[in-house]
Amino acid sequence: MPYTDDPAALRTVCLACAAARNGAAPGCQTACGESIVRLDDAGVPYLDVSQAGCTYCGDCAAACGPAALDTDVGRRIAADIILARGGCLAWNRTMCIQCADRCPDRAVVFAGLWNPVVDDEACTRCGLCVAACPVDAIEITARVGGRP
Ligand code: SF4
Ligand code: SF4
Numbered sequence: 173m174p175y176t177d178d179p180a181a182l183r184t185v186c187l188a189c190a191a192a193r194n195g196a197a198p199g200c201q202t203a204c205g206e207s208i209v210r211l212d213d214a215g216v217p218y219l220d221v222s223q224a225g226c227t228y229c230g231d232c233a234a235a236c237g238p239a240a241l242d243t244d245v246g247r248r249i250a251a252d253i254i255l256a257r258g259g260c261l262a263w264n265r266t267m268c269i270q271c272a273d274r275c276p277d278r279a280v281v282f283a284g285l286w287n288p289v290v291d292d293e294a295c296t297r298c299g300l301c302v303a304a305c306p307v308d309a310i311e312i313t314a315r316v317g318g319r320p
């Protein structure tokens with residue numbers, strides 16, 4: 173989820189939130205206009221960026237009952253991003269710049285025509301490039317248990 177530097181602590185709050193909701197959808201999920209907030213088997217929210225990415229609109233944080241998401245954290249998601257060169261069209265000499273075109277932070281950098289890499293510092297893990305890539309060559313994974 174966005175707006176946390178401590179996904180493990182967030183998970184603890186979200187588990188309590190899930191128990192209190194008794195099956196109802198959490199505010200973060202219903203508030204997300206991009207429909208990317210999903211719930212795992214324990215009712216804890218995570219982001220599915222396979223079809224769309226996070227715009228950092230802040231609506232999930234505003235709708236979080238326990239106020240566990242803090243927009244002061246800024247535009248970042250505690251996750252890792254991998255651009256798989258073996259699956260990437262450009263790295264295999266087929267013209268493609270869709271990830272770079274979609275990135276709002278210019279975090280996909282091309283070395284020449286064929287070699288896109290993600291600038292780890294500039295990237296916020298928003299997932300917009302994941303959804304844009306026609307061959308699913310980019311993956312965002314959680315750093316601690318669960319999903320991003
Ligand atoms: S910041 Fe906005 S787009 Fe991103 S997960 Fe929250 S509600 Fe969805
Ligand atoms: S996940 Fe990173 S590289 Fe991809 S679009 Fe978002 S900021 Fe750019």
Ligand code: SF4
Nearest residue numbers: 260261262268271305
């Ligand atoms: S969108 Fe996908 S295939 Fe195209 S350059 Fe980026 S990672 Fe490679």
